Amino acid sequence: MHDRILVFESLRSSMSSDRRKPYPFDQIEPKWQAIWDERQLFHAPNPGEKGEGYTATDIVARYKRMRGFNVLHPMGWDAFGLPAEQYAIKSGQHPAVTTRENVAKFKRQLKRIGFSYDWQREINTTDPRYYKWTQWIFLQIYNSWFNPQTKQAEPISTYGGTDPDSVRLAYVADVPVNWCPELGTVLANEEVVDGKSEVGGFPVVRRPMRQWMLRITAYAERLLDELEKLDWPEGIKLLQRNWIGRSEGAEIDFKIDKGDHEICVFTTRPDTLYGGTFLVLAPEHSLVDLIVAEEQWPAIREYRERTARKSEFERADLSKGKTGVFTGAYAINPANNERIPIWIADYVLVGYGTGAIGGVPAHDERDLEFAKKFDLPIVVVVQPADDKPAIGFTGEGIAVNSPIIDGLTSVEAKKQITAWLEERGLGKRAINYKLRDWLFSRQRYWGEPFPIIWENGKHHSLGENELPIVPPPLDDYKPTGTGEPPLAKAKEWVRYSNKAVRETNTMPQWAGSCWYYLRFCDPHNDQRFVGKEAERYWMSGPKPGSVDLYVGGTEHAVLHLLYARFWHKVLFDLGYVSKPEPFQRLVNQGIILGEDNQKMSKSRGNIVNPDDVIDQHGADAFRCYEMFMGPLEQMKPWSMRGVEGVARFLARVWRLLMTENQAGAWELSGKVKNVEPDKAQQKMLHATIKKVTQDIESFSFNTAISQMMIFVNAFTNVDTIPVSAMRSFLGLLNPFSPHIASELWEKLNAKFSDAPGDITEQRWPIYDERLLVEDEIEIVIQINGKLRDRMKMPMLATEEELESAALSNPKIQDRIAGKTVRKVIVVPKKLINIVV
RNA sequence: GCCGAUGUGGCGGAAUGGUAGACGCAACGGACUUAAAAUCCGUUGGGCCGUAACAGGCCCGUGCCGGUUCGAGUCCGGCCAUCGGCACCA
Incomplete structure (x- = not known):
């Protein structure tokens, strides 16, 4: 959804490489992708965990499934709005056509990376079956007012005043707006950056116009107060607080x-x-x-x-x-x-x-x-x-x-x-x-039409039974430049009856994305925007937020994330959803820069195309490298060399279990045997299970991968490889690199019958703390805080034993000879510091 | 101007107040090879002393300056730099 992570663009055609692959990822990856597709393996019929995003969320989703959760991990397309329309105008095609093509292209790419989305739940904001409900929610907003006594939205019928139009949450006003002549539309304050349009960077001028507004300011206090209980990065909360001001x-x-x-x-x-x-x-x-x-x-x-x-x-x-x-x-x-x-x-x-x-x-x-x-x-x-x-x-x-x-x-x-x-x-x-009301209308073609008609200069809502309001087919959908919306050109469509005409403005880009996370719970419901049961099913729990995990960039801090909260609160007040907030936990994904440390852009020519990376190193390497680069929330540059390093790691994993026979075909290595791991191997395995588990829970994917590399290094060049240790390891690797993990699992199954079924059906490995305990431990000896020597001591040595051992250490004796020991600090299992 | 984040080797980055530099990249050396690639093994923060060469030893080092502490990359105060947000919001 959106460009919440890094959006790659296809520029170069794929490079062919005659170089022999270090392991046959080009064969195994399409194989497993087809299997996952066919069996609809990542279907989520029951309550549990849910999330949204790209590689990071796919790892969490696959991990949580192995821990026994039913995971809602959906994908959809937010395809209305300026970027889509600008692209269509540039390419000279109808936005419906370019949207369809881009969705197909992007979907193919996502599948090629091996993401485990539940495609049964795919949605598209430009689909009438979807935007029917966007329009329906607008009607709820239009037909409500904010009661300052109860501090919540109520149906307009509860308003006692004489002029209900003056208090509706959706209203029309003559306001000075940000008019962008180049785009031929007005823009919200949030869409104007340094006096230029955020999309395209065109000049924006002030001009009074009659516009639809949403009364988000009524919610200022609640939007501020209810931020408190959300598990969001403090920085994002602060951005919203400042914006609300x-x-x-x-x-x-x-x-x-x-x-x-x-x-x-x-x-x-x-x-x-x-x-x-x-x-x-x-x-x-x-x-x-x-x-x-x-x-x-x-x-x-x-x-x-x-x-x-x-x-x-x-x-x-x-x-x-x-x-x-x-x-x-x-x-x-x-x-x-x-x-x-x-x-x-x-x-x-x-x-x-x-x-x-x-x-x-x-x-x-x-x-x-x-x-x-x-x-x-x-x-x-x-x-x-x-x-x-x-x-x-x-x-x-x-x-x-x-x-x-x-x-x-x-x-x-x-x-x-x-x-x-x-x-x-x-x-x-x-x-x-500081927060202003949300300017909600656009003079564009590619957006949801308003379910509104005008009669004698007054606006009226259309009935729910008339939804969806489908825009008229227009060959010339470009902006008129006068401020009159393109829909006005469709004279037949505009004429609603002898007396009434249709509203010709359309909704802004953000409308559809304000509520899609709700639709994912119940994407095919044609009776309700989301079924009551389904909504409660997925989105109830002790916390105020609905979605458990939402991964996205900082760029949405005051736009999407504020708008969605506003809509959600209106729906909550009106009793349509069970929680007051849409997103409980928000994790920021930092942007990935080009190899030159600059923002990726066509003009700089530093764009990395995942298709190229996958052609050369495979999807598993692509996924793994993205996660290995550094902390998720940090901005970091791409490095082709870095990808090679991770690809080498995966090839080592492959060769740990596979050898090439005389004919040059890969077969399971004879070293893999059904034996018990020795003590050191046992310890290594359980330390790895512990670290990878904890690191996934805390989103430290880079260090999880480091630990798996350490594990593989430890098993390289051993004569006997215990199959049970490899089973556990493949389980840990699976969320990161599911293709190679699936394939190697299958190879093990062909010879050993200790764990039947696909790897996706396996339970996440469990570590045993007892196996991590050392008998002997290295103790550091410091003098005045400076490292002077180390010694091996029994795990259970007492403080007295440690102290006397340190003081009798020959090197230490040399150094403290002739000085008075003032103090000795003993940190059990760690170090001894002698102060002289 | 205000608010926030970040600052660690040649590079990406690791380090509950307790061995700085895990893991990876790059570089160098070695094994294998007719040769190369690939692979495997090893070295790799800086400076100095030492040795025929090893061995070994010492000092400095996490943007800068100070502080707290037995001990600071980590905590506190002040600066500098980069990035992000807001920007006449009364």
Whole structure:
């Protein structure tokens, strides 16, 4: 699903190699892939573990199956959206065609790597049988509102107000949006990076348009709080927290000296109220029209026009300095009743807080810059604890020049003045979030149409019985460039009835991927988006999250992962799913760089094609190398030499059990015998079982492979190879390199009858801690923390024995001769440190 | 600017506060071979002393500076560098 790991691209045709293969992976890999396919071996009919991802998840899936779990390990295609459509436009074909081809290509590649997906559960977000339910979920969102009392979504029928359209979780608004002329569509804030589109890197401009929005901001508090109990990397949680951006403070009302208008400002520092020497409104603030003094109108109008033309990117450019215009109006500071000027300036954003701020130049960098530029008064009201200059001090200190809170710490002063304001009805405690509502419509062809019609300028939902709403076939599906969606070109389709027309926007790329993990539980259900039973079956347990393991890159931290949480919570509130969160455990997979340590890209020509790697070294080597490279979550460069090393390891495994006969055919080695492993072999085997088991559990796949290499090295060049040890070892190897493990297992079965059946039917090996115990152990002797000698000691030696043995050691005696031993530290089974 | 992650040999990387460099790559030497490839065996952090050559010995070493500790790659404080996120959010 998605490009959650590394997406390889086929560029070069496969290279043929006449070089003799070190072992016949080119024969055994297709053989076992066909067997797994035919027997539908990885079908998951019962509850248990579930996961999603690529090599790492395949290892976990195969491992968990061997531990007796039923594993849901599915794969699907998130094929709507900009990338798919851009690709289609470039190749001059219909996106339906390119999507089909790409899915086939990618699926073939996945099978070739030997992934054990349950293909019975394959889904495709562009399939009407799938997006019918995407549209259905949209209807649930549209027909709900967020009840602030219960803090959850409820059916719109429970809303008591007069205008339900104003509280729906899906609503239409005229908002300044990110319009990308090149792509011919609007984009969500999250899809705009440095003033350019994330897809394609085209310029984005601000432009007001009528758009569908989803009220994700209603969930800001829950999205933040409920992050707590998830097993996600702290870094990702932090990214989401920052994106949601909660800040605590107060809303304060300023009266305007003429007329009855009031301006409400949000501040996190109500304790600096006495230092407020001016107000600033965002240029777009609706009150501007009502308060501007006659003589200031021309300047204000000019400034507002100039601001409107600026892109978000230009506006955010700090290097250009502050701009602004005086409105000619004054407000009254409620703390000291001083008359302060009201300005407009584009450093105040209309979308955050109340779109207005109280300027406290002494204790806010931006206000200070503004005040200096326009010569506004600066009043110190916070005294820093140390000798720092008070002007420009933005930290916490002691309130001064503020009669009702003088002498209080900033923390106390905030409480005090907020209470004071509340008593007088001049303000109240308030919490603000940076998170904005989700811009949900796109002017594109390749997406889910909205199940919405328009009549007399009002929107209505279509009935569930009319789903799916299938887009009309369009030969020219390219964006119109005017902002009118391509679907508008299909006049027949648009005309719903004599009175009503269809909504022609489509949903964004993220819609389908917001809930696919639910569909995997019950992919063929045509009565419900997921069967009640199936959902409970797979997604219930003690923790708040649904999916047990989700492997993906950091790039989805604030997009996919936030959107999916939002949708899931709506479905949870409405009683459709049993848990409040979609993903319990999230593991980040780092990106793989090219051999030049650069991000893989066509232009750099450093793309690694798995088909080439598999042609040369086999799928098992490919899988194993990916895992051997380093820690899963780390960014790391690809190395062809490294692949060779891992391929050599697999060839050694092969030759451990197989020899070439006179005719050049591989046959089971005569060294493999039905004998008991000796003590050292036993210890090696059980140490390996222990390490590999623990390392898989902790996602340390690289060290698991190291241990298997150590095991194989230990068995190289021995005369007799106990078959039982090899059985266990193949079990450990199986999740990593299932083809060679299956084949060698089968070869053993041809001669030995100790363990019938395929390796996939085997239980994971169990280690015996007793076999790991050493009789003798090497003890390190240090003097002042420096290594001086080692000695063999019995495992059970007492501390006294260890100490006297160390002190009587000749080398140590030489060194401590003539010195006083101050202290001896004995760490049993480890070391002795003599302090002189 | 703010927040976060990372920093260990020629390279990818190992190390519950207790033998730094496991395992792999590369390099070098040897065995096998007419030869090469493949394979197998061995050496491989740096510096110095020592020896005919071995043997052996010493010192330094985990980005930099300090601290805690009997003992620090690991913990604490301060810096530097790289990467990622946010960026006039009041």
